[in-house]
Amino acid sequence: MATDSAVVEGFGRVSRTAGTVFRYLLLAATLFGLVALTVLLVFVFNDAVQPFTADPGWHLTYFLTLVVPSLAVGGYLFARNRAALRTGLTTIGLLVVSLMFAGGVGMIFVDIVSPIVWFAYVLALAIPTAVVYGVRRAGLDLPFVARVGGAVLLYYLSLFGLPGPVGSLAGVPSVVPGVAGLVQSIPVLPVDWMLLTVAFVLPAAALVGRSARGRAGGRAGLVAGGAALAAAVVAAVAGPFVGVTSVPALVLVVVVGFPTATYVSGVARGPERAGLLVPGVLVGGALAGAVAVEALGFAGPASWVDWQFLTSAHSSTAENAGLYPAIGGSILLMITVAVLSFPLGVGAAVYLEEYAPDNRLTRLIDVNISNLAGVPSVVYGLLGLGVFIRYLGSPTGTVLVGGATLALLILPIVIISSREAIRSVPNDVRQASYGMGATRWQTVKNVVLPRAFPGILTGTILALGRAIGETAPLIMIGAPDVLFSLPTDLSSKVSAMPLQVFAWASLYAGPDFWQKAVPAGVVVLVSALLAMNSVAIALRNKYQQDN
Known part of the structure; x- marks a missing residue:
């Protein structure tokens, strides 16, 4: 029969009961912290979203179109293929997170950094990078100091010109503008979405092609990269016809569409492809619920986290305040x-x-x-x-x-x-x-x-x-x-x-x-x-x- 305690050299008397009590005390403390934090977040979420202000029919509609099918598919995958369920949940997480990041990137290109400025600085960085890469591929045996100093000088001249910020500190006027300044001074330029296609979409499409090439070979990489680029251009052209301007449409396709499509294409060939039912059911159920509540006239929750709150500035009244x-x-x-x-x-x-x-x-x-x-x-x-x-x-x-x-x-x-x-x-x-x-x-x-x-x-x-x-x-x-x-x-x-x-x-x-x-x-x-x-x-x- 096992004893409750024993004497171990160097540790003194070791008690199994004390260890068990300590383990459960740690578990209780962890659970208490998690429960307290969850309760706090639930209260904050309830005040912000106010889900119980919606019509009962709104809740019932989404329960039938979204909750029931999602629980059914999730329960089936949990019992039969948990790896596929994890894949489906990962796809949903990727979609949600990429949508949030797309909002931030869209804000940058629409209201903070104009596409011409982005294009100018991307080009100013690309030119010295190409020169440095060409020197390296040529195998020129240059000293380390010469390589580093030359690269720094190339980047400095391309970004700022001569004498640049160093000269401005000494009161010397600009003699030779940098590549970024030259591009921004061009009087006639393509439209914004074309500039972003070259400076933002093209590098992202190259990454998509590289990922596909690593999985399926060079030809698949070219096809995937070309398809990604074409999808972005189509979105920029067709976006205004459906109420989305060209720049946000480009950002949405690149930040949301490219990573999601890359992940889904990799999963679709493996044994976990059944997990794609989860995002299909969630997205389809959400769309079906939205159509149903609109047709039946059910009012949704009076949430304070809405489009007006996310796109408005501060106001002296809480109803009009934005972030x-x-x-x-x-x-x-x-x-x-x-x-x-x-x-x-x-x-x-x-x-x-x-x-x-x-x-x-x-x-x-x-x-x-x-x-x-x-x-x-x-x-x-x-x-x-x-x-x-x-x-x-x-x-x-x-x-x-x-x-x-x-x-x-x-x-x-x-x-x-x-x-x-x-x-x-x-x-x-x-x-x-x-x-x-x-x-x-x-x-x-x-x-x-x-x-x-x-x-x-x-x-x-x-x-x-x-x-x-x-x-x-x-x-x-x-x-x-x-x-x-x-x-x-x-x-x-x-x-x-x-x-x-x-x-x-x-x-x-x-x-x-x-x-x-x-x-x-x-x-x-x-x-x-x-x-x-x-x-x-x-x-x-x-x-x-x-x-």
Whole structure:
């Protein structure tokens, strides 16, 4: 008969009962936290969407057209083929998340960055990239300093011209404009959707073709890439006839259609293709329900999260208040944060893991990075206020200052997650690379970073998820509580979704804002966080399957 406890050398008396109690206490604490969070989100969702304000017939219609068929198909797949069910749910998640990202990308091209500006800078980056690639393919034996210096000079001249920003700081006027400036000065240009087709759709179609080529060969890749490009052009031409302008139609096809079609085409040939019944039933049931309630005249829920809320600016009344400028501000801040924090964080992680010696200084740096990851966000706001505004004299509350401050906030997190990803690469592959005569840099570039990149990207996305929900740093740098227009460049004033919700809950405090605008803003913000986290989870799962 087994005893309840035993004496283990080095551990003293070990009790199975104590271990069992501890395990169930941890389980209870976890369940309590999950239940409390779920209850809170349900209350917020109920205030924002108000599902019980709909007619009973509306609920019954969607129950019959959407809920019952979905439960039937889901139950059947759960009993017969759970892998197919996971595939179907993944397809639905991909569709929902890509729709959310399509809204953000469409906002950028419609109201923030004009297609001609995008085309000009894409071309300015493509020309030096082609030159650098051609020099590399030609096999020219150039010193490392010459290669790096030449590449930096080519990119600088193409983007800014001569003397560029360096000359403007010294008061020297521009002598030779860059490629970006030359393109934007052309008096006659194609229409916006044609420019986006070249600078946005064509690279995305090339990625689709590359994915298809990896699965089915070169001819399939050409067909898939050509079909993707043709679908985008058809959408741009036909969009205005169905009430969608050309630019949003292009964005919708590229951001939603391309990844969904690529995933579905890969699944359709495998044993999990039965899972495609799930998105078919969900989408078909939703469309059938919408047609039925429209024909029968049933009123839906009086939701505050509607098209007007997502596309309107702030108002003094909760009924007319919107989140549009704050959504655009959050998107620009996240782009700025990613551009600033990703190369710095990954570079620091590579140096600390692959190059730095194990001495007292590096150990001190390790401790400080770990401590900085736990510093309250308001401290980083004070740092941004002191460094960027007081010392450097930058204007308060701009996109650049806000992005730089939030980049400082998540930089320790990016460094730590990147170091963990690099550390997870087996040391055997490094030794094999060295054994084949590769240098340390070649080993890092061709062996370590490709294997660690999924983990690095996952950690960066999770860090961006933290940054998008921060309010204190933006308050400290003087970001405005509300804006009535979208920021258009790095020097524009910027607000963000959490800052807007904070303003509604404090400066405009009242029953209407507490019960209408604030819950609706929280639902939109949480949805954005979940979308970003779902991308990180998908990358992590794919990385685990590949290894």
